[in-house]
Amino acid sequence: MLRHIARRLGSLHGQQIFNGLKGISPDQLLSKEIHRHLQSSLETISPISTTSLWPFSSQPRDFSQPNSSWSPEMRKVYDDYIGLCDTDSENGEKQKGPWRKLPSYNRSIKYATAGIHLSKLIQAKARLFTRNVKDQGATFEYVVFVNKEEKRCVCVFQAGHLLEGAPGHVHGGAIATIIDTVTGTLAGFLSGPIMTANLNIDYRSPMPLGSVVLIHSALDRIERKKTYITCKVTSTDESKLYTEATALFVSIGVGHLFGSRN
Ligand SMILES: CCCCCCCCCC(=O)SCCNC(=O)CCNC(=O)[C@H](O)C(C)(C)COP(=O)(O)OP(=O)(O)OC[C@H]1O[C@@H](n2cnc3c(N)ncnc32)[C@H](O)[C@@H]1OP(=O)(O)O
DSSP states (O other): OHHHHHHHHOHHHHHHHHHHHTTOOGGGTTSHHHHHHHHHHHHTSOOTTTSOOOOSOSSOOOTTSOOTTOOHHHHHHHHHHHTTBOEEOTTSOEEOOSBEEEOOOSOOOTTOSTTOOOOHHHHHHOOOGGGOOOSTTSSEEEEEEEETTTTEEEEEEEEOGGGBOSTTBBOHHHHHHHHHHHHHHHHHHHHSSEEEEEEEEEEOSOOBTTOEEEEEEEEEEEETTEEEEEEEEEETTSOSEEEEEEEEEEEOOHHHHTTOOO
16 A cells, blocks of 8 residues: 555655565555655655655746736835845856745645545645635735745735735635645655644734734744744834744654654
């Protein structure tokens, strides 16, 4: 079964996992041995900072590209950060910038289900929570820029009209969702595969629907398997504080995703 899973992962990562499975007899497939093989195979896989985790297509759609729903404010902040990313100079040389825009896809690996077999229907329809509404601008419009050297990231987030909680304002759960996403993206970028263990949020000011805000996340510390991230949500000029948060992410082995705690 796991050999089949590795094949279905396809492309780069699946092939690397599959190579790690060669020579394993069928009765070993569900043993602890398999988790060790998967783990050592995954150790050869580049972290998400260098390659995409997308296993289905060589050209997935990046949902964090500008679209017509973006307000001028969203577009301006995006352009400002793009200006701080790597650029190609006129003579064709790459100029290093401190920031990097991360791509954002709307699906993840469908077999990573902690051992629960998903129906074909769910496999086909599963989508990332923050990217599952087709109507552009209706929910989460966001793009994450990461600064590897400073171990921090900034997300430019435009909160759509379907995220209403208190009248005219963004739902606290939607704010928690985008904070979990951004802090989790940074933790994953720095520490590899993680899951959220704890998220503490202080809501300081109500956020009007349609707002464009910055979500600043930074590494606090790493202790063994634990990656602690701090987070502040502000207006784009940083004069107004909307939300503060701290998050703990725990590193997981591939066995955690495939149904064991190894
Ligand atoms: C592509 C787009 C990407 C977007 C990013 C999305 C990020 C979003 C990520 C999520 O939302 S994940 C979904 C929500 N999270 C979960 O469903 C996690 C469910 N919980 C678990 O699977 C496990 O409890 C968990 C992985 C969090 C911890 O696993 P273990 O309990 O096996 O951990 P372990 O026992 O090895 O503990 C490791 C350390 O973490 C500590 N720890 C674990 N859970 C903790 C907790 N809740 N609070 C504080 N400390 C905790 C634990 O005490 C220990 O500390 P020490 O190293 O000091 O001994």
